[in-house]
Amino acid sequence: MFLSKKEKKLNQEYLRNGFVIHNIENIKSLDQIRDIVINIIKKNLPNLKNEKSEKILNNIHNFVESKKLNNFRLEIINKINSNQNFRKNYFEISKNLIETIVGNELAMQLRVGLSVQLPKDSSSLLSVHADTWTGVSPYESVVWLPLVNCYKTKSMYILPAYKAFKISKIFKEKNIRSSEDIYKKIKKDVVWLKVNYGQVVIFDHSLPHGNVINNEKETRWSMNCRFKSIFTPYAEKKIGEYYEPITLRAASKRGITYKYPDEK
Numbered sequence: 001m002f003l004s005k006k007e008k009k010l011n012q013e014y015l016r017n018g019f020v021i022h023n024i025e026n027i028k029s030l031d032q033i034r035d036i037v038i039n040i041i042k043k044n045l046p047n048l049k050n051e052k053s054e055k056i057l058n059n060i061h062n063f064v065e066s067k068k069l070n071n072f073r074l075e076i077i078n079k080i081n082s083n084q085n086f087r088k089n090y091f092e093i094s095k096n097l098i099e100t101i102v103g104n105e106l107a108m109q110l111r112v113g114l115s116v117q118l119p120k121d122s123s124s125l126l127s128v129h130a131d132t133w134t135g136v137s138p139y140e141s142v143v144w145l146p147l148v149n150c151y152k153t154k155s156m157y158i159l160p161a162y163k164a165f166k167i168s169k170i171f172k173e174k175n176i177r178s179s180e181d182i183y184k185k186i187k188k189d190v191v192w193l194k195v196n197y198g199q200v201v202i203f204d205h206s207l208p209h210g211n212v213i214n215n216e217k218e219t220r221w222s223m224n225c226r227f228k229s230i231f232t233p234y235a236e237k238k239i240g241e242y243y244e245p246i247t248l249r250a251a252s253k254r255g256i257t258y259k260y261p262d263e264k
């Protein structure tokens, strides 16, 4: 392998743990993303116009009822995804990390996801799963971006790669019927990601992951988006309808359009 020392280290970390957490180099892009969210919130809730971004996001449960939250979340995510610069900023945030772990000819999910977890709210939980269990390609990484500091149950958990061998054993057990049964079995082995605003996570979605009821006092805001190398196998999520190439290079463009000279 001709990777640099730095690249090797990052790749080893990803292979060993199934995730990496790193500081974001391009903080300006991150602030721009958070500002887009904050501006939408302030338009909906004008009485918050003088409050700090961090305070608004962490305490949104004091301003929006849990029932209204999903509509509110959808409105935000629709507006965000229709913003021209948003996906580019999202990519810029983790460009070096993704290029080192995934590749430099990338396909990016067309719509970035947004998760809002209010304290004690059970309406938007994601029980333990691996995306590959439902037919998603294992050649993908998820860039998980917190807009507030995330810790303990305000964050997400993942079964680290060095514990992944346990899953095949659990699948073979007779009394495993639900994701709750699986979670009970791996609960003591999962890692709760401690990620601050200003950091980003890249994780392997073929490892079991999920969340539980947020038992902390603050609301979690996080975004998620899949990336994959363009020329790796696709499964459930197809290029064109789910993914879009974002960094196709000249030689590949030539290769895709190449036609063997007709001899006649």
Ligand SMILES: [Fe+2]
Binding pocket: 129, 130, 131, 205, 209
């Ligand atoms: Fe997932």
